[in-house]
Amino acid sequence: MGRRVVIEGGLLGTEEGAFRADLVIEGERIAAITLDASDIDADERIDARGKLVVPGGVDVHTHFKDPGDPPTEGFYHGSLGAIAGGITTVVEMPQATPTSSEGAHIRQKRAVGEQHSIVDFALWGGAVNQDLEKIDEMIDEGIVALKSFMAGSSPGFPAATDDTLLAVFRRVAEVGIPYGLHAENDDLLEAGIARLKAQGRKDPMAHAESRPPIVEIEAIHRAIFFAEQTGGHAYICHCSTAGGLELVKAAKARGVPVSVETCPQYLALDEEDLRRLGPFGRCAPPLRARDEVEGVWRYVADGTVDVISSDHCGYTIESKEAGLDDIWQAPLGLSGIQTMYPIVLDDMLHQRGLDVGTFVRLSASNPARIFSLYPRKGTLQPGADADVVIYDTEREWTVHGEDMLHRNKWTPFEGRVVRSRVVRTIIRGRTVYQDDGAPMVTGEPGTGRFLPRGYGRMRD
Amino acid sequence: MGRRVVIEGGLLGTEEGAFRADLVIEGERIAAITLDASDIDADERIDARGKLVVPGGVDVHTHFKDPGDPPTEGFYHGSLGAIAGGITTVVEMPQATPTSSEGAHIRQKRAVGEQHSIVDFALWGGAVNQDLEKIDEMIDEGIVALKSFMAGSSPGFPAATDDTLLAVFRRVAEVGIPYGLHAENDDLLEAGIARLKAQGRKDPMAHAESRPPIVEIEAIHRAIFFAEQTGGHAYICHCSTAGGLELVKAAKARGVPVSVETCPQYLALDEEDLRRLGPFGRCAPPLRARDEVEGVWRYVADGTVDVISSDHCGYTIESKEAGLDDIWQAPLGLSGIQTMYPIVLDDMLHQRGLDVGTFVRLSASNPARIFSLYPRKGTLQPGADADVVIYDTEREWTVHGEDMLHRNKWTPFEGRVVRSRVVRTIIRGRTVYQDDGAPMVTGEPGTGRFLPRGYGRMRD
Amino acid sequence: MGRRVVIEGGLLGTEEGAFRADLVIEGERIAAITLDASDIDADERIDARGKLVVPGGVDVHTHFKDPGDPPTEGFYHGSLGAIAGGITTVVEMPQATPTSSEGAHIRQKRAVGEQHSIVDFALWGGAVNQDLEKIDEMIDEGIVALKSFMAGSSPGFPAATDDTLLAVFRRVAEVGIPYGLHAENDDLLEAGIARLKAQGRKDPMAHAESRPPIVEIEAIHRAIFFAEQTGGHAYICHCSTAGGLELVKAAKARGVPVSVETCPQYLALDEEDLRRLGPFGRCAPPLRARDEVEGVWRYVADGTVDVISSDHCGYTIESKEAGLDDIWQAPLGLSGIQTMYPIVLDDMLHQRGLDVGTFVRLSASNPARIFSLYPRKGTLQPGADADVVIYDTEREWTVHGEDMLHRNKWTPFEGRVVRSRVVRTIIRGRTVYQDDGAPMVTGEPGTGRFLPRGYGRMRD
Amino acid sequence: MGRRVVIEGGLLGTEEGAFRADLVIEGERIAAITLDASDIDADERIDARGKLVVPGGVDVHTHFKDPGDPPTEGFYHGSLGAIAGGITTVVEMPQATPTSSEGAHIRQKRAVGEQHSIVDFALWGGAVNQDLEKIDEMIDEGIVALKSFMAGSSPGFPAATDDTLLAVFRRVAEVGIPYGLHAENDDLLEAGIARLKAQGRKDPMAHAESRPPIVEIEAIHRAIFFAEQTGGHAYICHCSTAGGLELVKAAKARGVPVSVETCPQYLALDEEDLRRLGPFGRCAPPLRARDEVEGVWRYVADGTVDVISSDHCGYTIESKEAGLDDIWQAPLGLSGIQTMYPIVLDDMLHQRGLDVGTFVRLSASNPARIFSLYPRKGTLQPGADADVVIYDTEREWTVHGEDMLHRNKWTPFEGRVVRSRVVRTIIRGRTVYQDDGAPMVTGEPGTGRFLPRGYGRMRD
């Protein structure tokens, strides 16, 4: 029997709601949920009275870009942000040097992660118009999902052609994995940028104007089409529009295999923040008008949105500052892994009248399920990996970039007062982060485990 | 601290599936779910190795008719059938002497139940075209739902007029309780019977022919209309047709507050059984053609059906035999409380490829939720009432009327071989029934608790 | 060759719009449509310069109640109102003494009409819960449609039971005729009246409050259900609610055989008129709130509404005045046959931006088609019956009850200024009415023709 | 007054059906429709007894490619095929040398047509990713519609980008003209061809396999999306799939501005013909499997299909023969202008149980309406242009390439026996073609009129 840890007095959050119980961990697993663990001997006792105890966050959309040349975030620093942000598992995106697009890349990336990561991690494979054989190699190496950009992202990650989309959808229909899509229409987007540039526009709002909602909605419409035609599971990344979510909702109702994520930037920021933040608010899809933001919340509330992920991109401040006078010079993406779930939890519980069950479903159970990690991840049931996060849902703190633990010390939420704070993060039974006033990292690089496809059903 | 019971070695069933864990009960509540309770001292240890441990069944559609003149089933005998059938809570229908239709009736019925019941029980109130004031009286007495017949059932339970339907739907929209409907069109049904009788038909199939699927489908169509217009929750009782379930599915998709139950007779019997069983197969809606049965299973599998209940009617053999030569003389309703969940579990796991999660949702969690008993009932989470049923899902037995524990010793499933057997039933921590080869009742009348509306959220 | 009449210089209205042409009539038929008939010899030349020439109105919903005891309107007086109102064919409702409900009644009614009518006429049969054999008798006598009340109308016209509805829908599916329904829910309506009466309400608005939109919408919802289940054609009479029309629109889109009429009272009056008019504004369904009226116009504009008919009820002023102090004492129904199409045409062309094509479709072609009278009626194509109405669409007049030609000299449109006036009405080639400043009737009783089912395809 | 022609004794076809009447033409216009024109003096009397007299066909999809270098068909030879095929108006596609893509091209093309055409003609403009200013130039020159290829067609006609589609849809929403789309997905199609070629496939079926139904369905799905988002009218060219038509039907039901054409090759040929004909059966979309063909007929019958056009491409036999050993070498497109309407009329009346009204709507009235030529074109109403075609619907003939009057003497319908023959074609009052046993052309080049946008409402 392993080391025993007892978490006492907390309110346990599950998909169905929350209830008062103690949690007993033995070794790496949840051993028991009990009303009263006071009689149980333990190597460690954690007082969770007045706190919320939930399954560790499963952030399925991170960009640690490791190996990376130059390095931007990496598994180690990314893990620091994650554990401080209530995340115990990430599913890392295929952007790296090189882009993950064949079996060897996955092996290499896995090795890097196993060496540096604190959080457990699974891997996306990139579908970049390569041969299906290379995709099958990645599947053989245990990736949990495939990812394509419908709009070109970078030299290493060109836009997937419709032919690629169709072929990959057919393949994922056979294999049974989700096909994640950055859903923006490549042509509309490029034309939009060219038009704004031709007008001499370089201000922050030019970025948003260059890719209005229809750019995203068309791509989602097309992704759903391919899913419906092939039976492959479309996973819509970072949805930012009410129009896109309405399409997803209707598709689900007629039985199309589709799920959808959104991100904190589409829930807690809007285009006024883009105006204010300039390059530090540049991401894709862009920050939207307030109406869209309210629309996205509506589809969170009605169950259309399955997942909230960070889409964390750890760009350097210098690279972002390059866009101060010319928004087009700033790289696309926001840092956010550390702030995501505290902000979302605050908004859900204190602003939006949503319950703990909603938070657990969107931050842990649903992502674990969609990416075949459930029920080893994403739940507190006995036998599950003991990935546990304790929140003080009443504690207020103010977001400051300098307090971020990830590599690059900035955040688009600078100055936001958040009422909900991670006070402890436990991965497979070991406390990796705690904050009794002062944050303290106790996790060590190289302890994060690689999670192959189907991990959720594995016994050992 | 109360008496401690440990259930060891079993497979625990939840809404999300099943996992290996031990269950610890203290007093009346679930105290812990733990991977290994071998170290925990206990007053009683129950060996569940190789067995399935699930939340006790919540049968929301029983007809104990207590007080009844003459008595037919009663809370005591009904409870015996229930506990032998894996049921720990019933929601008892308003049929009784008199029909529950005002506050005093509920008080009286509650008193009878508290004196005789072994299972915990909540109560339906009847909406029988009386003044809304009397309905409000029943609401004040703690009923969890209202029930109407869209087709007249008995002198004490006339068909609800459309005006009643509309008024009650508006009232339940305010109060937030479900409005259960026996959904058959009164006029079509009466005309159908008159037509068949005029033809001199007295054979069993005349019963089915007199109320074809359209009789039910029209009523469901209308019930959904009122739910959609008013915002009141329509709870469709004992749905027997694919056409009706399709309407429910479409209504749910557009946001209408509606839920639906079916019963074992529409899943495990068909019109050939009616032909064979004659009066002992007469119920309303009638047993259906094989196509309809397969259709109902389809909507069980896709999640449209929310609840499986028994609609248990404990008629005497004599009263049923009155229909041997003339089907119209047999009363409407089947006995089935003891056989329901074992048969459903057998069919789900061994015939239909469905999982334990589906069984738990339809037999326990969903009914508890819809009738405001969740999470005190319908789940095994710590803090919940320790209502637990242990099944041996491999043990085969043959259904015989003489083995039934309810008052009247007959069953429409006579001779059916069932692979799934209740081996123990626990209500609030006390074993009330067990079967280690020979069934043994240990529960005592008067121990069943009355469950008022909102019981699920009550702390004590 | 018969007598030749030339109508010169007018604008010809068809379903597709309007164009400049002369019309040549020979005997009873349209002989030619020609750009220039000035060379054609004619017995009579009618100058239509600046006028609109359209197919005679086909009013499929009239209550002449002939034979009637006591007589209220009758074929003769009803015809006078019709021809002054641009109507050349009526389909007369089965209310009479006795209600048309068997073959003999149709023969008798036909004989009365052939003796007294000026306009051509077809007949509805009543489906009043009688044996289907009697319905078949009426079909054999040439009725063009069947009619039921979903809410009871009078002792002779009880509410059709759902069993009747189902049986008649199945029969009309075989025969291929429309089944017209007065769509109000009997029970809701009776309960509503009882409630208002119990409150001591006798004011005009009590009438409207007693049968709110849901009373009609439920009935339409159910009618559509039966049409969808049976394949029989539901013809929804006098629809007064946007909610009902939305249901019809959706049903049409999924292929249900349904069509729908509205009446001028739901287009050109609203509940403020009921308040003002008292018993003279009492009809069923009642005059509606302004929102509903605008809603009905929306469904006129989008093509959902198929027919505009009068639902003309020629009650005596005395009988209406009985409701002055007690609205419940006034009979249900409005006089309107003479004012309908001028008002509708005025509103369409001058207020609502609709075109002549819409007017022709709703007043002539569609009703002729639905009731199997097309293309002998409802169109100006050569070979069709020469039923022609000439409007001066710019001439203004003021509605006065005393100017009505039907028997009882009142109108709910008293004082309304109408810009569109019937200046000539021609039935099968003979001018029956003209108005060159002073109205003049030239039609003679007994010249109206009985139109049996299928008349539209008859050659002679 | 112009020359007077009387067409006697025929059955006149209209959108609503057919009826017996004589037709009187004066000068260029229909002067009268009359039951009996025997008294009317005429310069010419045409005996149409036993014949069908319909509005001249409006073929909105022709490829005369004039000016063309080298010339392939041209307005003159194309006209010959047209008039022998019952077509009196064409809307000529922008393919030519150069592709019509700016104002000057339209002026030039108009001049060529005015010099050589026998049939009246309107012009499409090409949307080939050029500046919107050039599109506006073409609009100013009177084009009736814009056309894009969603899959690249030729160097002069590249695939429209999504940005072009969006911009043009927005523009046509303002202008109120249809935006015609060759709806095949460029990327899927190119990839499909590359794949088949890589396999060494050169056989005819390789062509069909390279662009399966999904290639078309995706493009239609996207076209509808843009129409719905912008309010611009999508006109789907040559739809060949049931799946595409189902999308159109659903879009129409929810109010999207969309219309759709199909062609004889998708109604009267199937993939077995492609196998048989080889290069002479190569077109895009390709000939489809029998199931699709039956599906397309279903949507013709239910009114989803608005237009039947020829997509006539007059390739030389030599150019087609280049594909005999290698299907990819044959140009895409079929000759068919002369055979289209006789075959369609035969199939509708004699094989498919459809009526003359359907033929008139799809061959004349609908295309005229959609392209703003109605009611000057597409109807026989007095005042319309006297474009008349007389069919002998009982006369049988066998299709032979050598009998074709268009430039290149081949046809994919070689050997087909057709029961329906054009016996006379009249354009604005002048007989341009007749066949009393031997075909005779009497029309002269340069008599065809250019029809600017809005011609249908022009008085002169």
Ligand SMILES: [Zn+2]
């Ligand atoms: Zn992305």
Ligand SMILES: [Zn+2]
């Ligand atoms: Zn990303």
Ligand SMILES: [Zn+2]
């Ligand atoms: Zn029942």
Ligand SMILES: [Zn+2]
């Ligand atoms: Zn029951």
Ligand SMILES: [Zn+2]
């Ligand atoms: Zn009525």
Ligand SMILES: [Zn+2]
């Ligand atoms: Zn009426």
Ligand SMILES: [Zn+2]
């Ligand atoms: Zn094309």
Ligand SMILES: [Zn+2]
């Ligand atoms: Zn073409």
